[in-house]
Amino acid sequence: MAPTFVLTEDEALELLAFLVTAARTQLDEAAEYGPLRLLTAAGRLMGFAAARCSPETRALLDGPLSRLPDAALRSVDPARYTAELDEVCRALARHLVTHFGADRAAAR
Amino acid sequence: MNPVLDAIRTRRIVRALTDRRVARDEVEEVLKAARWAPSAGNRRLHHFVAVQDAATIAVLRMVSPGMFQRPTALVVICVDQARATAFGMRPTAKGLYVDVGTAAQTMLLAAHSLGLGAGIVTSFSQAAVREVLNLPDGLSPEMFICLGYPAPVQPPAMRARTPVTWQSLTTWERYSEPSSPA
Numbered sequence: 661m662a663p664t665f666v667l668t669e670d671e672a673l674e675l676l677a678f679l680v681t682a683a684r685t686q687l688d689e690a691a692e693y694g695p696l697r698l699l700t701a702a703g704r705l706m707g708f709a710a711a712r713c714s715p716e717t718r719a720l721l722d723g724p725l726s727r728l729p730d731a732a733l734r735s736v737d738p739a740r741y742t743a744e745l746d747e748v749c750r751a752l753a754r755h756l757v758t759h760f761g762a763d764r765a766a767a768r
Numbered sequence: 769m770n771p772v773l774d775a776i777r778t779r780r781i782v783r784a785l786t787d788r789r790v791a792r793d794e795v796e797e798v799l800k801a802a803r804w805a806p807s808a809g810n811r812r813l814h815h816f817v818a819v820q821d822a823a824t825i826a827v828l829r830m831v832s833p834g835m836f837q838r839p840t841a842l843v844v845i846c847v848d849q850a851r852a853t854a855f856g857m858r859p860t861a862k863g864l865y866v867d868v869g870t871a872a873q874t875m876l877l878a879a880h881s882l883g884l885g886a887g888i889v890t891s892f893s894q895a896a897v898r899e900v901l902n903l904p905d906g907l908s909p910e911m912f913i914c915l916g917y918p919a920p921v922q923p924p925a926m927r928a929r930t931p932v933t934w935q936s937l938t939t940w941e942r943y944s945e946p947s948s949p950a
Contacts, residue, residue, distance in 0.1 A: 684895070735929055736926065737927075
């Protein structure tokens with residue numbers, strides 16, 4: 661199957677700039693901003709990719725991932741924050757299993 | 769209602785902005801207000817860079833991980849380290865950064881009074897911002913005031929970790945631990 665390109669060069673540059681500059685700002689900022697920045701980057705990637713990805717991946721983006729708050733911080737409610745991230749990780753893993761055919765490997 | 773107190777109480781950080789551009793004269797009003805912000809020793813060791821160009825704002829946003837909003841104008845508050853040094857101040861002198869705060873709050877209130885939405889951003893790469901804005905070595909970018917028109921729906925406000933009242937933030941006379949409720 662031909663690869664699907666979900667980012668333009670402009671979008672990739674924007675994401676690259678975000679990630680590199682976040683690495684720098686994180687040297688001076690509160691540790692809890694680390695996951696916040698990663699999730700913001702994930703949100704921007706989702707925003708770019710949504711129009712071009714497969715319907716199945718789009719469903720993932722529109723599901724639990726879309727419910728992650730933009731500016732949530734762990735210290736506000738640590739248990740809830742962890743639980744919400746775990747839920748997103750589980751949904752992501754389920755999609756990866758299907759997308760990459762790991763479920764078919766189990767049936768072989 | 770006292771209009772000043774009302775403005776202080778109703779101002780919020782606005783993160784969702786519309787595409788409507790902020791007019792030049794509105795940015796100028798915000799800058800004029802900042803001119804009246806308190807400044808240690810009235811030294812005015814700050815410089816404001818006002819940006820309205822959409823491409824420049826887009827690039828600044830790319831190097832500012834803390835910029836959630838999409839402003840149509842912004843003001844970069846810089847510390848004039850070269851002039852501060854000439855006054856015998858160290859680069860870390862607290863007055864320089866306190867005055868960033870007084871200028872920022874004054875601009876936020878001015879923007880609020882004009883019906884604009886405003887927010888502050890400090891999470892950005894200073895090195896990258898210097899490049900983007902062609903700032904000389906003596907000017908240190910410290911804070912953005914993002915400006916725009918508020919969108920009808922705003923993201924939920926960040927919840928306080930513990931309930932905050934003016935009393936919980938205050939002790940009278942000599943310090944004592946806050947008393948716990950009976």
